[in-house]
Amino acid sequence: MKFKSPPVNSLSLDFITEFCIGLEKLENNRECRGVIFTSAVPNIFSSGLDITEMCGKSMEHYAEFWRAVQEMWLRLYGSNMVTVAAVNGSSPAGGCLIALTCDYRIMVENPKFVIGLNEAQLGIVAPFWFKDTFVNTVGHRVAERSLQLGSLHSASEAHRLGLVDELVPEVKLQEKAAAVMAQWLALPDHARQLTKSMMRKAVLDRLVAHREEDVQNFVNFISKESIQKSLRMYMEMLKKKKR
Numbered sequence: 001m002k003f004k005s006p007p008v009n010s011l012s013l014d015f016i017t018e019f020c021i022g023l024e025k026l027e028n029n030r031e032c033r034g035v036i037f038t039s040a041v042p043n044i045f046s047s048g049l050d051i052t053e054m055c056g057k058s059m060e061h062y063a064e065f066w067r068a069v070q071e072m073w074l075r076l077y078g079s080n081m082v083t084v085a086a087v088n089g090s091s092p093a094g095g096c097l098i099a100l101t102c103d104y105r106i107m108v109e110n111p112k113f114v115i116g117l118n119e120a121q122l123g124i125v126a127p128f129w130f131k132d133t134f135v136n137t138v139g140h141r142v143a144e145r146s147l148q149l150g151s152l153h154s155a156s157e158a159h160r161l162g163l164v165d166e167l168v169p170e171v172k173l174q175e176k177a178a179a180v181m182a183q184w185l186a187l188p189d190h191a192r193q194l195t196k197s198m199m200r201k202a203v204l205d206r207l208v209a210h211r212e213e214d215v216q217n218f219v220n221f222i223s224k225e226s227i228q229k230s231l232r233m234y235m236e237m238l239k240k241k242k243r
């Protein structure tokens with residue numbers, strides 16, 4: 001699945017809806033046992049949640065958007081397929097979450113590309129299921145430090161921390177992703193799927209059990225004037241950076 005929503009593959013409601021529909025189609029296709037996620041936008045894997053969906057909108061919109069974000073994560077983290085992220089560009093926040101939610105992450109070894117859960121830098125807080133996914137990948141200490149600081153890690157640092165599994169030159173990315181996929185698909189599906197479910201079930205169940213509470217938390221938090229102000233300032237900063 002190639003993300004193609006220029007300029008930065010931000011995860012808008014439309015993007016997320018299409019992502020979920022595409023994933024469901026693949027999940028229901030018995031011929032399809034694995035998916036590689038990558039980007040068709042140069043230098044960007046995904047810039048994370050579309051900030052404009054969380055700024056200046058109604059409470060109803062925030063709730064609809066957050067349910068879609070939850071749905072995307074539940075489907076991807078709970079997927080029966082082998083999922084490989086071929087990260088060919090920067091991947092902050094929600095973009096990093098997509099990569100973390102996959103079974104395996106390969107990143108292009110470009111020092112300009114960054115990845116991480118940088119929510120704290122925007123004055124917002126990653127919800128418990130972002131945090132759980134991160135902890136399950138890199139361990140508690142690395143996740144705690146990285147989340148509190150809202151760190152965006154270079155590709156080599158992300159590799160050192162275990163946030164990504166492998167680094168490759170850009171020209172080798174697709175070949176490597178295909179090789180990893182072949183390795184994972186060589187196992188019997190039922191054994192791999194049951195093992196994956198055993199490893200991820202507690203974290204998935206936690207969100208399912210607290211889904212509406214999590215929506216309400218998000219809506220209450222994001223609609224606070226102080227948080228809206230932080231997001232507006234962050235968007236301004238992104239725009240100024242270009243001038």
Ligand SMILES: CCCC/C=C/CC(=O)SCCNC(=O)CCNC(=O)[C@H](O)C(C)(C)COP(=O)(O)OP(=O)(O)OC[C@H]1O[C@@H](n2cnc3c(N)ncnc32)[C@H](O)[C@@H]1OP(=O)(O)O
Nearest residue numbers: 007008010047048049050051052092093094124125238239
């Ligand atoms: C409260 C509960 C928790 C909620 C959880 C939220 C998780 C999230 O995902 S929040 C989103 C966090 N994302 C970021 O912090 C990334 C911000 N973007 C960047 O750092 C850079 O844009 C980039 C490194 C991804 C790319 O840099 P580049 O120089 O190539 O492009 P830009 O000129 O910065 O951007 C082009 C264009 O796109 C707009 N934009 C960028 N990111 C977003 C975004 N996440 N949402 C909406 N719009 C975004 C940027 O403002 C530019 O717009 P203009 O062309 O109109 O100026």
